[in-house]
Amino acid sequence: MNQSNATFEQSMARLEQIVRAMERGDVPLEESLKLFQEGTELVRSCGKLLDEAQLEVKKIMTAQDGSPVEEAFQDEP
Numbered sequence: 001m002n003q004s005n006a007t008f009e010q011s012m013a014r015l016e017q018i019v020r021a022m023e024r025g026d027v028p029l030e031e032s033l034k035l036f037q038e039g040t041e042l043v044r045s046c047g048k049l050l051d052e053a054q055l056e057v058k059k060i061m062t063a064q065d066g067s068p069v070e071e072a073f074q075d076e077p
Contacts, residue, residue, distance in 0.1 A: 008049045015042045 006014070018039045021027050027035065063069050 006045070008046060011042045011046050011049075015039055015046070018042070 018035045022032060022035055022039075061069050
């Protein structure tokens with residue numbers, strides 16, 4: 001999977017596959033190292049996507065004067 005074009009959900013799904021494969025313990029050492037490297041890259045990628053999403057939320061939740069905007073939480077019916 002090309003991680004630069006992958007969505008957060010796709011990256012998380014691939015990361016889960018890697019974890020399951022490594023937990024089984026039947027993957028040869030060389031393949032385990034490749035999977036570990038891919039997994040660490042996926043973790044970084046997901047972290048970056050989450051950081052970007054958090055910045056976007058902060059932009060949305062900031063008034064034009066820079067002050068934070070708070071909204072009351074409403075339970076959905």
